[in-house]
Amino acid sequence: MKVSIDGLHKAFESRVRLGIMSALAVNEMLEFNALKEYLDVTDGNLATHIKALEKEEFIGVKKSFIDRKPNTRYYMTQKGKKAFEEHLKVLEQIIKSQK
């Protein structure tokens, strides 16, 4: 795992990526457009961050057709879930230790 100096995973350094993971943590699946709405980012920006998370195998893609239109939905993988929970734990520890 690529971990930065404070024990946090590098993939979660970006707020957008953190946002994607948070939204997918509480939703079984989300469409690209729903994520875009929640995060308030451009298509290109979101796509880049999604690619990065996909590369880490933290999220998976499910492509299908609804009324012949392509529909892309994302979900969190087991690996992603583990990494995200780990990230939350470390965040908590850092905040506690700094108090």
Place this chain on the structure above:
Amino acid sequence: MRKERDYIQDISEIRSMMERSSRFLSLSGLAGVMAGIYALLGVYIAYHFFHFNPDQIGYTTEQSVPFSSDLPKIIILAILILLLAVGTAIFLSYKKARKRDEKVWNATSRRLLANMAVPLITGGILLLVLLVKGLIGLIVPLTLVFYGLALYNAGKFTYDDVKFLGMIQVGLGLLATCYIEYGLLFWAIGFGVVHIIYGIYMHLRYER
């Protein structure tokens, strides 16, 4: 190493994203108050002008229904009140959503409505059947029951308090089926008084 403030900000953004993506929080408490006021007005008009106050589960013949000639008017009145209440709720949610920098028509609100739709449409069809069969006395309590079930379902996708509101409506509806002659009173309490109290509570709790 980043600052502590950064980490706290991270946590609060994670929380807010989880909430925003799973619950629709632009429901307005004031809409509840308004819906309650419309409902009380509606009950007053139905009772006072159309003498609507069913006192038994069913009526065997048309002639035996004391308010039969006004029945179409009562139905139109009920639909008008419903449209007014829903319209106000949409308008106020729209305003609140804009203030919160959120869209009214998003994935969460769609999910909220889809989950309310199943009990509401089921109830609506059943009530039509009862109306045709002359079981008018049951209509009033059952509107409360199905509305309550819809709210209970909706509670998973918006404020938790909505669940509680749903349970109260279901309870009132069931009670009303035992005391058909007080149906209109239960209806006024459920759709009127309870809505107003709930609306004020929500407004004070979340909107100040």
